[in-house]
Amino acid sequence: MAGGAVASVGGNAHIQHLVDPNRTWYNNRRLIFLHLWILLLLITSSTNGFDNSLMNSFQSMPQWEDYFGSPTGGKLGILNAIQNIGSLAGYPFAPYLSDGLGRRTAIWIGATIMLVGVGVQTASYNLSMFIGARFCVGFGLTFAANAAPMLVTEISYPTYRAPLTSLYNSLWYTGNIVASWCSYGTERIDSTWSWRIPSLLQGLPSAFQFFLVLLAPESPRWLVSKGKEAQALQTLAYYHANGNEQDPLVQYEFEEIRAAINLDRENAVNVGWTALFKTPGNRKRIMLIVAIAWFSQWSGNGLVSFYLNKVFDTIGITDSTTQLLITGILAIWNLCWAVFASFLVDLAGRRTLFLVSCAGMVVFFVGQTICSAEYALHGSAAAGHAVIAFIFLFYAAYDIAFTPLIVSYTVEILPFSIRAKGFNVFNFVVSLALIFNQYVNPIALENIAWKYYIFYCCWLFFQLVFCYLFIVETKNRTLEETAALFDGEDLSARVIDGGGVAVDEVRHDEHEDAPKISTLSERPTFPHDGSSSSDEKASV
Template sequence: MAAGAVAGGHSSEGYLQFIDPNRKWYNNKRLIYLHCWIALLLITSSTNGYDGSLMNSFQSLKLWNDYFGHPHGGMLGLLNAIQNIGCLAAYPFAPYLSDGLGRRLTIWIGATIMLGAVGLQGGARNLNMFIAARFLIGFGVTFAANAAPMLVTEISYPLYRSQLTALYNSLWYSGNIVASWTTFGTEFINNTWSWRIPSLLQGLPSVFQFFLVLWGPESPRWLMHKGKETEALKTLAYYHADGDDTDPLVLFEFNEIKAVAANVGWSALWSTRGNRKRMMLIIAIAFFSQWSGNGLVSYYLNAVFRSIGITNTTIQLLITAILAIWNLCWASAASFCVERAGRRLLFITSTAGMLVFFAMQTVCSARFAITGNQAAAHAVIAFIFLFYASYDLAYTPLIVMYSVEILPYSLRAKGFNIFNFVISVALIFNQYVNPIALDAIEWKYYIVYCCWLTFELAFVTLFIVETKNLSLEETAALFDGDDIKNAMDAVASDIRSDDMSDDKGSGSRSYTPSAELKA
């Protein structure tokens, strides 16, 4: 309850009082430019979404199965898991590149590796080449996926930061849609191009990033961390205030960033009570995002189809493609509700819905297995769609946004790397265990996830901290206590005083750090 009090009181003293009500995303040229750059960053998530659907679709393609000897069991688990094993190999390096070389250059390096990897996958002559390519895809995408969402949240106009960062992970489904419908179309090509074309198209987002990302804006927080304060102020002013470096919002953002700047090591992630709470939440939602039963559909939907008697390849691919569109619509809609509904309500509603609909999916799967009732099989498909509608309320849009926003700059790259690491570990477990468990006990395996979802619901109800309508630096006050809150209040007070002086005719205002910040 104390956290809620801080959030409510501090929000009114934060950035909202400095927002120009006439500056909107659709009527300001600089904001339009900024959002075009952000769109280039958001498509990083599409690459991951493309990969998830690609392997699902390939398992339904007869030509792919014939070419690679019908992989199953442990080999099929390896084919799905190897991408995340590649991610694990890159995690020790990703935060150092993001913090050392900058967000833009790290994304460019990831895009370069991705282009080589998808070329190898599209030209694979045997299973070993295909596995090596998927390892490199995971290795390359880790660099881009570590830096891109941080850059989105660090350059966004404050009024739209939450929605845009939430949209990042929601666009996972845009790649999912392209992969699903591409494979649905190439199914009718009677040669290896039926799977080579979808493989090569996975590199399309990386092509755009390879040629364009280095021309975009760098993170003002990274620039300030590197001692480039003038460039940081210029970047904030150019995109957030039409180039006016004396704008109250720009000065507030600049001073906030400076107030919390620090250089810390990995041990800082657990060194304070606030940081331990951050890491508990980040690790928990990372696990929950992959251990909620969604992994069965994301990577082994064809096995679920077979368990309820749907064996036609065209029907399997069509349902997969329609499900991708369904998910994108729900996730995108939820992304634009994060400030109105709040994080807690979305997490609780999402988890409760998943529990109800996954339980119903389990019941209907059991009924079909025992009685062969076709209506029960059709109900399973319906409950899969309803389960994902619930999942998409929080676990698609919020997990990246929430993890990034509750981490202060000094911990953001390292903490977000932990988030991605946990997701990869959870995925590797699921990708190995799920096909074996489904083969062994079929629908009874669903009961495990029903029990786990009950625990998830209790956790998010008890521990999720509300952060709506706060800036990145203000959010730190919810975890770090009154010291940083007082610093933020001092920033706002100084800038309001400057505004009052201007109104009295004191002349043009120049940037001067507050006494609190100098100290």
């Protein structure tokens, strides 16, 4: 694995003097365009959120229930699980598309397949057709969801990388919101269009990506891995330094990427599926990735995400309009907390957010369990309302870490050589956990009702202990530097030898007037030369 050449230095302080202080996301035209491209990638998560929320809304919609014969038990389980079964079918191919054809191409292929699935789902006239369409959506989503967050983290400007990557999974709730409120509005339509319209809207993110994503910048790391170093340097310079290839930050990024990938090429242990388990550092990575992937779906949130209407039934809220309204409000609540937490990742740190999130979930889920029991045993209306309050509080705690961090943390702890494969493992485990939950939850709720919550109370306490013992802090490091936290300083130092050029000795011999950086402690003078002309600044 590739380690950062200066990974012994914590935080972004060692590269802060390489960043032009006048180049910010709101006043630099090329950074604005870069962030628009990143937004196109981030909405991949909206498709996933839309589909998952759609099934929850459909189950509260009489028109859908009547049309498909009010599926229950195992049939309802397969309806909710089939998208993830489709995702499982795509996992063997996803990393090869991302690493072989490129991040952009993999996203485009995924978007195309999802559009086919959305079309079939909207036109469904029986349950088999509906199930097949959801399988197709899940299959396509695998390719897009594997490549999109990696491309976000690999093209982002260094100071904005962590919040932007964290926003990826947070925007799951934008799809959740559109699906919930669209279903709330169309529920009044007395025909099958009450559920066909929300199904059709599910394809909007994929439609944007189908037409635009191939125009977005490709990952400089992927380009270097394919021997296209000149194109990689040009991409970094265009978006990170207004086209100035001799910019100190661009040179630092480029040399660090090249050194890390050159080392991977020289060490066969760093490539292939077996590389995920060959070194102590990689085994620790996989342990963390599998754990947070499983935790993300086994925190009790699956009861709300897919079976909120069943939870409502256990506390006496049976009106479909009321159920859809609460679902829509909960989606907005979740988005606000997740986005808020996304901008705390570098300030508070990943470990702190994980621990606060786990502790909060334990407290609030225990409260939800107690109130559910009180309602079931004594029929207390106040206890039923308290369950709703605890659901909202529980999700606030969940959204502090397990919405924004599960993707960004996974991507950043994986070096480039195994990033696609390791992230594929993450998605695979998520799907396994979802499929298990989606089969078990409706059966358990139907048979033991609130007593099922006790299991999650115990499991949430286990999650808290695990995160306390094993979560590694990674805030304010470059992607290459994070590897040193897992692989040690010896491998970090070898990146310099493997790359042939030390990344802390960036020099610009061809341009005598450009800043010369012999050590990272020397600060260049800004503003740069004429390459940062005023016409590159956006009007604000």
